[in-house]
Amino acid sequence: MTKAVQIWVIAETDGERLHEVTIEALGDAREQADRVRGSVSVAAFGAVGEAIIAQLGRYGADRVLLSAGGSEQARSAERAAGVLALALAKETPRLILVGATSFGRDLASRLAAARKLSFASNCNWVKIAPDGSVEAARLVYGGRLYARVRLTSAPALASLRPGAAGVGKPAPRQPEMGTLPALAEVPVRVEHVALVKADPRTVDITEAERIVAVGRGIGSHDSLPLYQRLADRLGASMAASRPLVDAGWLQFERQVGQTGRVVSPRLYLAAGISGASHHTLGMKTSECVVAINRDKNAEIFKLADLKVACDLETLLPALLEKLEAKRAA
Amino acid sequence: MTSPIGRQILGNVPAWLQVAMYVATLGACAVAAAKVIAQVRRWRRGGVEERLLPLADRLRDFARRALAQRDIGERDRLAGVMHAMIFWGFAVLFLATVLTFVDHDLGIHILHGPFYLFFAFVVDLFGVLFVAGLLLAIYRRYVVQLHKLGYGRPGDAAALGFLLLVGVTGFWLEGARIAVTGWPGYERLSFGGWISALLMSPFVPANDWHGVHRALWGLHVVTITGLFASLPFTRLIHMFATPANILVRARPLGALRPVHGDAPPRAALESFTWKQLLELDACTSCGRCSAACPATTAGKPLSPMLIIQHLREHMSGERHDTRILGGVVQPDELWSCTTCGACEETCPVAINHIDRIVDLRRVLTDQGEIQSTAARAMESMLGKGNLWDYAPSERARWAERLGVRVLRDGEPCETIYWTGCAGSYDEQARKVSESVVALLQRAGVTFGVLGPREGCSGDFARRLGEEGLFQELSRRNVETIRTHGVKRIITHCPHCLNTFLKEYDLDGVEIVHHSVLLEGLVREGRLRPTRGTAQRVTYHDPCYLGRYNGVFDDPRTALGAIPQVELKEMPRSRERSFCCGGGGGQVLVDVKAGERVPNVRFAEAEALGVDVIATACPFCKIMLAPVPAERGLEGKIVVKDVAELLAEACV
Numbered sequence: 013m014t015k016a017v018q019i020w021v022i023a024e025t026d027g028e029r030l031h032e033v034t035i036e037a038l039g040d041a042r043e044q045a046d047r048v049r050g051s052v053s054v055a056a057f058g059a060v061g062e063a064i065i066a067q068l069g070r071y072g073a074d075r076v077l078l079s080a081g082g083s084e085q086a087r088s089a090e091r092a093a094g095v096l097a098l099a100l101a102k103e104t105p106r107l108i109l110v111g112a113t114s115f116g117r118d119l120a121s122r123l124a125a126a127r128k129l130s131f132a133s134n135c136n137w138v139k140i141a142p143d144g145s146v147e148a149a150r151l152v153y154g155g156r157l158y159a160r161v162r163l164t165s166a167p168a169l170a171s172l173r174p175g176a177a178g179v180g181k182p183a184p185r186q187p188e189m190g191t192l193p194a195l196a197e198v199p200v201r202v203e204h205v206a207l208v209k210a211d212p213r214t215v216d217i218t219e220a221e222r223i224v225a226v227g228r229g230i231g232s233h234d235s236l237p238l239y240q241r242l243a244d245r246l247g248a249s250m251a252a253s254r255p256l257v258d259a260g261w262l263q264f265e266r267q268v269g270q271t272g273r274v275v276s277p278r279l280y281l282a283a284g285i286s287g288a289s290h291h292t293l294g295m296k297t298s299e300c301v302v303a304i305n306r307d308k309n310a311e312i313f314k315l316a317d318l319k320v321a322c323d324l325e326t327l328l329p330a331l332l333e334k335l336e337a338k339r340a341a
Numbered sequence: 342m343t344s345p346i347g348r349q350i351l352g353n354v355p356a357w358l359q360v361a362m363y364v365a366t367l368g369a370c371a372v373a374a375a376k377v378i379a380q381v382r383r384w385r386r387g388g389v390e391e392r393l394l395p396l397a398d399r400l401r402d403f404a405r406r407a408l409a410q411r412d413i414g415e416r417d418r419l420a421g422v423m424h425a426m427i428f429w430g431f432a433v434l435f436l437a438t439v440l441t442f443v444d445h446d447l448g449i450h451i452l453h454g455p456f457y458l459f460f461a462f463v464v465d466l467f468g469v470l471f472v473a474g475l476l477l478a479i480y481r482r483y484v485v486q487l488h489k490l491g492y493g494r495p496g497d498a499a500a501l502g503f504l505l506l507v508g509v510t511g512f513w514l515e516g517a518r519i520a521v522t523g524w525p526g527y528e529r530l531s532f533g534g535w536i537s538a539l540l541m542s543p544f545v546p547a548n549d550w551h552g553v554h555r556a557l558w559g560l561h562v563v564t565i566t567g568l569f570a571s572l573p574f575t576r577l578i579h580m581f582a583t584p585a586n587i588l589v590r591a592r593p594l595g596a597l598r599p600v601h602g603d604a605p606p607r608a609a610l611e612s613f614t615w616k617q618l619l620e621l622d623a624c625t626s627c628g629r630c631s632a633a634c635p636a637t638t639a640g641k642p643l644s645p646m647l648i649i650q651h652l653r654e655h656m657s658g659e660r661h662d663t664r665i666l667g668g669v670v671q672p673d674e675l676w677s678c679t680t681c682g683a684c685e686e687t688c689p690v691a692i693n694h695i696d697r698i699v700d701l702r703r704v705l706t707d708q709g710e711i712q713s714t715a716a717r718a719m720e721s722m723l724g725k726g727n728l729w730d731y732a733p734s735e736r737a738r739w740a741e742r743l744g745v746r747v748l749r750d751g752e753p754c755e756t757i758y759w760t761g762c763a764g765s766y767d768e769q770a771r772k773v774s775e776s777v778v779a780l781l782q783r784a785g786v787t788f789g790v791l792g793p794r795e796g797c798s799g800d801f802a803r804r805l806g807e808e809g810l811f812q813e814l815s816r817r818n819v820e821t822i823r824t825h826g827v828k829r830i831i832t833h834c835p836h837c838l839n840t841f842l843k844e845y846d847l848d849g850v851e852i853v854h855h856s857v858l859l860e861g862l863v864r865e866g867r868l869r870p871t872r873g874t875a876q877r878v879t880y881h882d883p884c885y886l887g888r889y890n891g892v893f894d895d896p897r898t899a900l901g902a903i904p905q906v907e908l909k910e911m912p913r914s915r916e917r918s919f920c921c922g923g924g925g926g927q928v929l930v931d932v933k934a935g936e937r938v939p940n941v942r943f944a945e946a947e948a949l950g951v952d953v954i955a956t957a958c959p960f961c962k963i964m965l966a967p968v969p970a971e972r973g974l975e976g977k978i979v980v981k982d983v984a985e986l987l988a989e990a991c992v
Binding site: 270 | 768933
């Protein structure tokens with residue numbers, strides 16, 4: 013096993029769930045490992061639950077290396093990079109993959125500097141050739157060209173662009189467990205204290221994970237507080253189409269569309285928005301679009317994952333009631 | 342003396358007063374000349390102006406605007422009459438003064454006999470017109486206080502006062518001269534002076550006019566020298582600067598001044614051209630531009646007149662703020678401009694406001710001081726070839742469905758249909774392209790589309806101040822068009838049309854707007870609009886088609902060919918059309934102040950009681966189409982392109 017080519021994947025997790033890019037990177041690693049008959053190890057930090065280990069196994073991890081520590085310590089890329097730098101003094105994987113998230117970027121640069129590794133950032137794909145050399149491709153010049161690069165150090169380090177590879181097929185196995193130096197062993201200059209979640213009511217809508225967007229179809233100004241309540245229940249931020257902003261119902265900072273913000277939240281709930289191109293240009297890349305509109309021919313439905321053609325005045329109270337009942341339960 | 346009829350010059354004036362007059366006059370002229378020379382020096386601090394208009398055109402313009410004073414009266418009849426009275430009054434009185442000098446000082450005696458009688462009458466007539474014109478001016482500025490004349494500057498009252506005093510004291514003096522010379526009967530032809538003399542008589546002690554005449558002569562000389570010396574210090578400098586400005590008019594509407602070299606754009610007086618600095622003094626702040634400006638009308642922070650006047654204040658050192666951007670001119674003023682050209686069209690003194698606004702936008706854009714929405718669109722223009730970040734590969738998807746020939750790389754094609762970004766991707770505008778295609782196919786016109794090889798024309802990039810991006814897009818498109826051996830480009834987008842015609846290097850390629858082509862096809866009988874439902878239609882002139890490129894009639898003729906269409910004209914139409922609010926990249930930016938420009942325009946159409954607002958520009962459609970729904974008039978008034986209406990009628 014020590015002779016075989018090793019690929020390491022650095023996991024990003026909040027202790028309960030894996031970041032999707034970790035699963036993507038794991039899928040890539042598994043595929044490459046299978047081609048060169050190598051093995052895949054996943055390095056994870058902090059308190060990692062059984063469910064996560066099971067999920068890592070499901071996507072092809074041969075080995076899971078845990079670095080013990082508290083949850084705040086685990087959020088420190090500086091600590092994680094320090095742990096890995098220590099670990100790399102003992103083992104030499106052929107390739108290390110990490111997601112190009114803010115955590116991953118931070119960690120990868122530190123690790124590359126500490127161990128003098130070849131590093132390609134924000135890659136679309138990374139391959140290990142049968143001769144063991146590592147090649148990666150990344151977009152350059154604003155996405156118009158691909159640059160293919162060869163990584164010469166051992167190990168080679170690459171960060172993967174989230175969403176570029178997609179989640180691979182499961183390749184279930186029972187991972188072997190191992191340990192890495194504890195997070196506390198690494199001296200740091202910046203200590204993580206706490207992670208404060210942004211208030212959906214004040215966060216910039218381009219950063220919001222969920223958005224409740226309202227349009228002319230919501231009728232009167234009086235119904236606006238109901239939508240704010242809906243947004244609060246969903247942990248969502250409020251946004252609006254241009255006419256409502258023009259009418260002064262919401263601030264310009266909350267306008268979605270051509271002359272407003274371009275948003276790409278995980279959930280975009282469009283209430284009473286007809287879907288003129290002026291608006292849809294600002295939200296067409298949202299992950300999941302729920303559209304509620306009285307007019308069943310509304311343009312917005314063309315973009316929607318869930319289409320609700322009904323009167324908002326009847327739907328909204330019922331929806332709020334359900335959400336509030338669920339919260340109480 | 343050959344004739345008893347004649348003009349007594351400088352009689353009753355002692356020699357020392359005469360000498361004083363000559364000294365004062367020469368002194369006043371010297372003061373004025375020094376100021377004019379100083380201003381010319383200021384203008385010369387500006388950079389090179391590339392002039393595109395031939396001299397013949399400029400001379401014609403000069404005759405029309407400066408001599409015939411046509412444009413002043415075109416938008417404001419009373420102002421035209423007023424200005425002509427003052428202008429011609431001043432000119433004739435000035436000439437008369439020159440003639441008396443000629444008669445007296447050069448010894449060429451002309452002011453006698455029948456010519457003197459004619460002279461006396463004409464000069465008095467113009468003198469009366471002059472005074473009446475000035476009273477009218479005072480009435481407009483100080484009594485009714487016209488809103489558009491709201492910008493006053495120091496010296497306004499002095500200028501009007503001096504002019505009026507010159508006229509009035511002239512009549513008094515003439516009256517006194519008539520009395521002093523013993524009321525010769527033929528002087529009744531100098532009716533102004535005669536009447537003045539009669540009116541003054543009761544106040545002249547012992548009917549001894551000699552002292553009165555001398556005093557009035559002195560007063561008249563003082564006002565004249567005062568006027569002359571002050572001319573270039575007040576707005577009357579336009580007497581020099583305006584004719585000069587009209588004579589050096591540089592470029593037609595729609596061809597922006599290109600940027601050469603890589604030096605970053607700057608906002609300083611030196612970075613304007615000498616012509617742009619001359620314009621600052623040519624402007625009389627008559628307010629026509631701002632009255633016509635859609636941004637001003639809608640309550641946006643822009644007033645084209647104030648941009649010019651504030652820069653003039655800056656040039657003449659009257660302002661405290663020394664920075665041009667963020668001081669003299671605010672970014673929001675610049676971003677409110679739709680480049681519609683209404684200001685330039687209506688300006689009687691041939692000022693190019695838009696070049697100047699875009700020049701300043703270039704500085705802002707270069708410094709990254711641009712709305713993120715516009716920046717995003719420009720990144721997409723460069724990377725994806727369209728305004729909205731759509732995939733280039735999707736550009737011809739609509740056309741494939743309609744069986745349109747999408748050209749392969751380099752495939753020769755004589756006539757192409759240039760769809761533009763809007764016509765390719767935007768739902769509203771795609772209905773236009775689909776209609777054009779249906780009509781062309783019906784009429785048997787052979788054409789292809791470039792699809793993914795077509796890229797944004799860059800009109801918006803250029804007008805948002807991103808000259809480098811425009812040049813890159815233009816280079817790519819010209820290369821593509823040449824590669825395909827294109828002889829004729831049909832486009833429904835007036836923005837692409839204008840930039841192809843005036844800013845691209847496409848010699849030998851015919852550029853035709855769809856409305857012109859379709860009107861021709863109807864006229865030739867190749868399209869037969871036979872089906873019609875009764876509809877009242879008003880045609881909204883797109884700025885870049887009408888004002889910029891003179892296409893007014895073809896779309897109207899085409900609409901008129903549709904059965905049961907009743908065409909109604911909006912108050913502001915043709916050359917004076919009011920912008921939809923989308924030009925100059927305004928589709929992409931939103932200065933939240935006042936009303937939205939499209940709403941103002943829509944209200945104008947709504948007031949006509951029409952069912953359809955027809956237009957011939959995809960961006961006009963994008964701007965105007967959502968307004969009915971916002972005003973609760975969904976389905977009652979629709980916005981459609983001429984091509985859509987024709988396609989509905991051709992079945």
